[in-house]
Amino acid sequence: MTSPESVSNPKGMRDLKSDEMKVRERMMERMKGVFRLYGFVPLETPALENWEVLSAKGAGGEEILNETYNFEDKGGRRIGLRYDLTVPLARFVAMSPSMPLPFKRYQIGSVWRYGDVARGRLREFWQADVDIVGSESMLADAEVIACTIDVFRALGFKNFTVRLNNRKILSAMMAFAGVEGGRVDDAFRAIDKLEKVGREKVLEELSQRGVGEGASGKLMELLSLEGSPKELLGKAEKLIGKAEDGKQGIGELKELLSYLEKMGVEKNVKVDFSLARGMEYYTGPIFEVFFSKEVGSLAGGGRYDRMIGLFLGKEIAATGISFGIERIAEVLEGGEKKADKSVFIACVDESLIGEAVGMARKFRENGIPAMVDLRKRSLAKQLGYADSLNVSYVVIIGKNELKEGKVKLRDFGSGEEKLLTADECIKLIKNR
Structure with a gap:
């Protein structure tokens, strides 16, 4: 017989008590309500995926694969627990070649990553995703961002910002600064911390990673630009607009911002050239919902036009965002516990x-x-x-x-x- 002392959860896993689940259920119902208003439909995929799907080159990346729970089943097949909701979506689309496009789906569920356990970082956690598959238009990205803003408004958030950048602008920035080869990814990692640690710490890290003083200075010239989103893009255009990547990236953001303005949500959006998430993964606009320095990011996503093609055999455009359910719930919990009318x-x-x-x-x-x-x-x-x-x-x-x-x-x-x-x-x- 198992003794009470030996009964525990696996490391990095936790039970969600009634009060916590009440908050999450109310939160997710509000989220689903907004998703449906934008025409997103629900999808559920298995927790387990074939290893060939999870490990496809360009899907999760080496770092995530190292954190993936995987094993052989009793039939000798190698399978693993999903580490996000996007790779299962890509596999589903590849298995549904006759599906009408664009396909707009939402999914809410657990994902698993075998990483270091710390406060706010568990090995099983919840995500909510919305994605649009099959549209190259910036209007699709605008819908994802507008839907995201409406979700946070529905949840009662007021002081939040959607940080916006473009993968192509980042590439043009590196070319402008003369950063090449293996130092490009190092530079991306350093500048992505600007919002958290400040200019001096970023310059220090760039130096430690072998980025020269001249290159760092040019990067900071771009990162120090100020003004409204339109003004920022105009200033950046003068510095990197002649490069093809710079021209395309700035053009995409201008079009995206024009749609967001028509949707009435542009006041929550800030162009931020330091945002450099998922650089191996994204191909166009990237975005992140920022709440405060203490809490950090609550949601993040972008355009990934190549990933689904890994399973389909041809490129197919896609854009989407993932909401961090645990972190959002943590912010909401204090004010929600007595919110029901039971x-x-x-x-x-x-x-x-x-x-x-x-x-x-x-x-x-x-x-x-x-x-x-x-x-x-x-x-x-x-x-x-x-x-x-x-x-x-x-x-x-x-x-x-x-x-x-x-x-x-x-x-x-x-x-x-x-x-x-x-x-x-x-x-x-x-x-x-």
């Missing part, structure tokens, strides 16, 4: 349980979650249990009040009590 119905006397059951049914029919005591406890113990459930309200049924057709409604947040009919309770709770 009710616990307590009885002064055990003989009134039938009344409680009937009343619970009435609450549920009106869309209000309701619970009754299942252990024949005293009123004090029922109230203690209700408090531990973090319910918003308690209805107390007593014989004297019931003669008048009324019950006591206690607001657990304020402690206020009112003597009301069941219908009045329902009306009050629904209007709160």
Whole structure:
């Protein structure tokens, strides 16, 4: 028999308790509501994928593959747990050649990576993705970004920024600065930290990685540009606009920004030439939702026109974003715990349980979650249990009040009590 002391979760895995799951469920329902408004449809894929899919060159990259859970099944086939939701999407598209395009899908689910475990970094975590497959238009990228902004607004976020850049602009920046060969990726990693660590630390890291003072100076010339998104692109055009990559990248962002302006979401967008995420993966615009220095990034994505072609045998355009469910939930948790309108119905006397059951049914029919005591406890113990459930309200049924057709409604947040009919309770709770 297993002893209680030896029962634990695998390292990097955790249980999500009721309060945490309530926050996540409310959050994900709001997210799904916005996804559907933009015409995204749900897709579910297996947690397990064939190793040939997960390890395809250009899919996850060497670093991610080193963190992938993989093993041989009983039939000798090598399989692994998905490390993101994009590679399974690419495999699904490759298996559905007659599917109408563009294909707009959303998916929410767990992914697994065998990395170092730290606060906010687990080996199993949740992601929510939206992607548009089969459109080269910047309008597709604009829809993904606008949908993302509307998601964060629906979740109650106010002070967030969508940082925007382009893979082609970054390539042109490196050519402008004279950074070549293996130092290009090193330079990308260094400048991507600018928002977190500041100019001096980035210059120090560039020097440590072998990027010369002259090249670093030219990079900083671009990274120090200021102004509105349109002004920034105009200034960058004078420096890198003659290079083909620079011309294309700036042109794409100008078109993208014009769509975002028409959609009324441009105020949340900031052009940031230091954003350098997933450089082996992305082919055009890249974007990231930034909340604060303490929290960091809450979502990130971009255009990846080559990856799906690895499975399909021909290039197919795609763009999308991934939301970090764990990090978003962590920000929301404090304000969400008492956000529901659930009710616990307590009885002064055990003989009134039938009344409680009937009343619970009435609450549920009106869309209000309701619970009754299942252990024949005293009123004090029922109230203690209700408090531990973090319910918003308690209805107390007593014989004297019931003669008048009324019950006591206690607001657990304020402690206020009112003597009301069941219908009045329902009306009050629904209007709160």
